[in-house]
Amino acid sequence: MAFNLFDDKSWLTLRPLTFTRPVADLRLGILTIAEKWSHHLQTDFGFQTQDYLQRKFGLKDTTLFINGSICPDEELLEAVAALSDGQVLHAADIVIAYKAKGISDYHEAFINLKRVAYLSGFVKVDYPEQVFGYNDVELKKDFALLTKNRTSAKLSNTNTVLGENIFVEEGAVAECSTFNTLQGPVYLGRNSQVWEGCHIRGSFALCHDSQVKMGAKIYGKTTIGPFSRVGGEINNAVIWGYSSKGHEGYLGNAVMGQWCNIGADSNNSNLKNNYAEVRLWDYEKESFRKTGLQFCGLIMADHAKCAINTMFNTGTVVGVSANVFGAGFPRNFIPDFAWGGAHGFDIYALNKMLETAALVYERRDMVLDETEKAIIAHVFELTEQYRHF
Secondary structure, three states: OOEEEEOOOHHHHOOOOOOOOOHHHOEOOOOEHHHHHHHHHOOOEEEEOOHHHHOOOOOOOOOEEEEOOEEOOHHHHHHHHOOOOOEEEEEOOEEEEEEOOOOOOHHHHHHHOEEEEOOOOOEEOOOOHHHHHOHHHHHHHHHHHHHOOOOOOOOOOOOEEEOOOEEEOOOOEEOOOEEEOOOOOEEEOOOOEEOOOOEEEOOEEEOOOOEEOOOOEEOOOEEEOOOOEEOOEEEEEEEEEOOEEOOOOEEEEEEEEEOOEEOOOOEEOOEOOOOOOEEEEEOOOOEEEEEEEOEOOEEEOOOOEEOOOOEEOOOEEEOOOOEEOOOOOOOOEEOOOEEEEOOEEEEOOHHHHHHHHHHHHHHOOOOOOHHHHHHHHHHHHHOHHHOOO
């Protein structure tokens, strides 16, 4: 039976990453949250999400609904599978899943259905920094899921592999590079490439059709999503796909959305000079929120870009379609559709942004269709209040 993944209130607290997607479309580990559930349940999925996203992320005709902010594990899967019609699985006030007809949302499910308590722990993503925070544990779980009872393809003998915890999909190639799997697994997706002279530590995932450029240094807890290209120095970062950080520069304790580009020699700080707790902009609070973290770098939403030599301060949030350039440190919250840098910002006009996005898609032999344009236009309207330049 197919299932739907619903957004709970975490969709609000995960902005700007969720302005352009349901929560379950977040990549965490190797797979998106939706793909994790689908692999385990061996069936198709849909989304119950915001109205303006629903056209792209369709809803399935089914009675099983699962919280899209929660990652599956074996015990949780058993509890969901055991649900009968008319039951809701919950942990305190968190709705994990429910099975019923005629229920409009998870609030109604919690009130009207028979409650089944779940007492064990689980991974739930509520804030952007948790994407890189949970990436190591989820990457290891996904690695075990995707490689179970399978045989890895062979790597060239020009490479050095420490340990044996590496899996290479068909079509993946690497030359003259080192892979250290002693601290975590290394996964190379189909048709991925690791160019000469790279040094990579697990846990690490390079998803399909992506490339690591020559001489890159990549530390553990890092995921490079599909159709991306990276270089330089990367540590505990998650890049979702169709994005580029192709040159020297540091990216650490960071999340980078789709269709993003980071210019050459750009860097983000992930530790304050006084070692103090990092705060991040919170769209729900409309103020900065304490993260409880000492290490927290860059959160960059879809379609955002920065020019060469850009410097991001510790705990910087860059909104959807922001375009950052110029000398100096820009402020720690760069609103969606902002155009500028430390010298000041203007509004990145919607028609200009769409022209650029169409060219970016065209380079990938894709078309920026009317559905995508409508989502971007809606986000432009939603975020108008933050652009007080």
